[in-house]
Amino acid sequence: MRALLIDVSEFMFKVGSLFGVNPKVIVISIVVLGMIFRLGSIDVKPYWEDEVYTSMRVAGYELAVVQEALLGKPLQVQTLSQYQDVSSGQSWLDTSIALAKRTEHTPLYFLLARAWAEILGSSVWGMRLLPALVSILTLPLFYWMALLLFKSPTVAR
Incomplete structure (x- = not known):
């Protein structure tokens, strides 16, 4: 599991390096985009x-x-x-x-x-x-929990 998390972290670093962007900016951008999609049309669909x-x-x-x-x-x-x-x-x-x-x-x-x-x-x-x-x-809560469990910001990211 730890190897998979490190591989994802390395992948984000390589993608960021390829485009000259900090990997943190990529992750934050993805989260913000997800929030926009989640909240953008929250009342459009009928009740389930x-x-x-x-x-x-x-x-x-x-x-x-x-x-x-x-x-x-x-x-x-x-x-x-x-x-x-x-x-x-x-x-x-x-x-x-x-x-x-x-x-x-x-x-x-x-x-x-x-x-x-x-x-x-x-x-x-x-x-x-x-x-x-x-x-x-829950996203920042999971980050905080990963910091507590693994004591590593790299794994928490």
């Missing part, structure tokens, strides 16, 4: 199935309750949206109860998402921004 379930649980609704309320009715976006909005009258307690009934979910994330949605709203952009920022923040 798991995002719908996440929004319902964050808003304090259980799937069974939503299914029962909508069973046999024509399903429209506006109808489903009312069960994904944190301002729909459900409380933090409702969110906690919905999470407690389904133990496979991580309650800390959903409670954090609830607070996030109350600040930014329950829009597609607002609900997708939290996981996007968490994923971006």
